[in-house]
Amino acid sequence: MPYRVLVLEGDSEQRVWLSDWLAKEFVVDSCGLAREALEKAKQGKPDLLVLAVDVPDMPGMSFLAVLRDTDYGHGLPVIAVAPERTEEGVLRAFDLGVEDYLVRPFDPRELVARCRTVLRRRYERGEYLGAPLSIAGVEIDPGQRRCQARGKRVTLRPREFALLEILMRKAGRVLTRPYLLETVWGMSSTADTRAVDVMVSRLRKALGPEAGKLVETVSKLGYCFREPET
Amino acid sequence: MPYRVLVLEGDSEQRVWLSDWLAKEFVVDSCGLAREALEKAKQGKPDLLVLAVDVPDMPGMSFLAVLRDTDYGHGLPVIAVAPERTEEGVLRAFDLGVEDYLVRPFDPRELVARCRTVLRRRYERGEYLGAPLSIAGVEIDPGQRRCQARGKRVTLRPREFALLEILMRKAGRVLTRPYLLETVWGMSSTADTRAVDVMVSRLRKALGPEAGKLVETVSKLGYCFREPET
DNA sequence: CAGGGATGTAACCGATTTGTAACCCAGCGC
């Protein structure tokens, strides 16, 4: 399941160039304005943001500060691309939690490689698992294996919990059964893909009729934790 | 429906040789001048460009830069063929986003194989996970299985979605019924070609009267998602 | 080794999706 990368870069030529390179390996969406990027970050659920610090409508670093203030931008890893290296800039960037920092001119393959690294570190070593998370009235705290739905305590069995956690961490995205099998059950699992259905059924029941609806079935594809329409 | 490959090669003997080999597997168009190639790339909507870097009227790499500047040239994958390997040339080529790089002399079957690889990677990667796409007010995000037409949410059934996605990805090009059957329904499908008509009908209905019009019937040929006037 | 919880599997059944056939209209050549 390819990762989704969002590119924010004011210069359209550069934007196309970056996007083309990243598209060789990731699913890429791009835009040239900070406010578009906020919108797309919210709508598109990217896994990573590549941010040029010189964007027309807002300084890159201010943008980052704004992004960090939003709930969806909180956990989003960012790689910054700056026109030059300044002590202050680098410091500021790392302060705001960027994962990596590239200075122009750079080898595009290096960018792709760094994206790969950040994504792997973030999502494949399970490092992002563990932080408490709250979406649409459902809260989980993996550290304590606790879950609440609309304020009420819900007890989940281990597999139900792991399933819910993945669904919530990738909220809005459709996760296929094979993907869920691989991530929740582990690659060595021999379980049938129907096992996922059964577990989803149990999870829904445990969450109750209301919160259970958030776990949406996407016909012929898989499942998705979806917030209600706004 | 076979892939369409455009060959740009200055030397006419070489051009014929390349084209003949590629024609065993693809639909090939070829030309010997950069400006012809730009024209053909625009008109013919090829899926892949095989580019000899030594073209009479323009250095291959400059050509590539120009091509990347055009709207139809961004997404077009390119395989470069160079007379010799120079560090600088290779780097420059990859900078401009070529997918692959071959140095003469080479085995023509290798070229065909690489074309196949690039095309597969580019067009046949995961079925439902492509990047978001927005044309003429219709937006789809395969990763989230969402579709909007003129700002309004549209719910599509799996086949309808897959059909719309192909039509949009190849917007402006006429797709035949057999092609759609093969790509959307899958090779093993036994469905009748009329099934496509019915699905198109359902898709149009779902998109609504206005957006539905974008899916055009091309008599005796097939269907086409009309892109905005250029 | 018994008991209990967790979870995979199989079976059943209702819901959804989709192919087919039938009917209709429009365009066209005679």
Added chain:
DNA sequence: GCGCTGGGTTACAAATCGGTTACATCCCTG
């Protein structure tokens, strides 16, 4: 006008998909 072809639309039936339950396992713990 008539017959023919191509395509839109609809209704219906078949196939597929997915929810749920019951039951068999497996793995603990005691």
